[in-house]
Amino acid sequence: MLKFLLKPSLIAFLYCLFTINSLHAVEVSKLDEADVPVSSRAVPERNQALKKALEKVIIKNTGTARSLENSVIQAQLATPDTLLSQYGYLEQNGQLLLKANFEHRRVVALLRQAQLPVWGTQRPLTLFWVAMPSEGDTILLSDSSTLAERQAFSAFSDERGIPVLLPILDLDELMGINPNDVKGMFADIVASVSGRYQADFLALVAIEPAGNQVRYRLNLYTKATIDSLTPPLFSFNGSAENAAQAVSAMMVALGDYYFTKYAIADTGTQVGASVTFINIEKMKQVVEIEKYLKQLSAIKSATLTRIQGNTVTFSLDLFGSETDFERLLSLEPRISVVVPASSGEFSPVSSQLGKPVYQWRLP
Structure with missing residues (x-):
């Protein structure tokens, strides 16, 4: 199941099989809870663990560890229990953990008070192709691998709430791609064997020995329309003590990139907008749309202002921009942009002065 990383190979296969015709973003849950290893249930250690848990929650909701440097956040970390919903202890593989849950609305309110961007629950899914050294050879890292690098992807995905997918590497894929294609950053070749994975982004990663260290490089692409001349959206490279540390460094950089792209700050100004949905068949859709809009990190308020036939319009007050x-x-997988009607037909798009008009898909 998607915790954040799609873990077992069979599940990854079923995910590919049943989402071929859907969009790809993942709705990330558990953004307001965190587990922290502890050695005892003593009060001083509990208090320190609650602070660490709140730090993790703040990072998951903003997307970057830089948010912890904010003075408002620093003040709140001194009293994490004031945002606490509940906590408890559990044992996992012989390790005692403190599990803390914080109140979502109060966490978001804290981030807004600190004037920090907030990253919502809908997050892009990234497919990683990783070429790395193993036992004197270069391999591709698979979803089913038990290597430390695979676990590093899983741990970071859980910690930051960044959904990650690794390839199954079945026979079809192994015949269509080899590690040199990834090392050479041949994105068009990699994209040609990635069609089964309905991800938003495609990440090519090369990790190579460099004396007692490793060198690494990451190139990020949108998954659609890649050819041999397509430049990466984002690149990152460096060196690390080992491949697992290289994975962590690249994932931090990727998290910061997504933070700048998707986390939304309050502009401090009144930004009004509207959004129109057509082809509404049931009142249930209107209720679902309103519920969805009101939980978006970009929206301060959403009000249904117009119903005409099968078309509904909501007026919005935004934290960020319309873009x-x-x-x-x-x-959002349930939302699609409606193609404008052909010339001579009624077009809701033209009636909105060129603004996009949307459709809410029924399940």
Whole structure:
């Protein structure tokens, strides 16, 4: 199941099989809870663990560890229990853990008070192709691998709430791609064997020995329309003590990139907008749309202002810009942009002065 990383190979296969015709963003849950290893249930250690848990929650909701440097956040970390919903202890593989849950609304309110961007629950899914050294050879890292690097992807995905997918590497894929294709950053070749994975982004990673260390490089692409001349959206490279540390460094950089792209700050100004949905068949859709809009990190308030036939319009008060808002809508699998009607026919798009008009898909 998606915790954040799609873990077992069979599940990854079923995910590919049943989402071929859907959009790809993942709705990330558990953004307001965190587990922290502890050695005892003593009060001083509990208090320190609650602070660490709140730090993790703040990072998951903003997307970057830089948010912890904010003075408002620093003040709140001194009293984490004031945002606490509940906590408890559990044992996992012989390790005692403190599990803490914090109140979502109060966490978001804290981030807004600190004037920090907030990253919502809809987050892009990234497919990683990783070429790395193993036992004197270069291999591709698979979803089913038990290597430390695979676990590093899983741990970071859980910690930051960044959904990650690794390839199954079945026979079809192994015949269509080899590690040199990834090392050489031949994105067009990699994209040609990635069609089964309905991800938003495609990441090519090369990790190579460099004396007692490793060198690494990451190139990020949108998954659609890649050819041999397509430049990466984002690149990152460096060196690390080992491949697992290289994975962590690259994932931190990727998290910061997504933070700048999807986390939305309060502009401090009144930004009004509207959004229109057509082809509404049931009142249930209107209720679902309103519920969805009101939980978006880009929206201060959403009010249903017009119903005409099968068309509904909501007036919005935004934290960020309309572009930020539209970027978030593009991540929602239940929403699609309606193609304008042909010439001579009624077009809701033209009636909105060129603004996109949307459709809410029934399950």
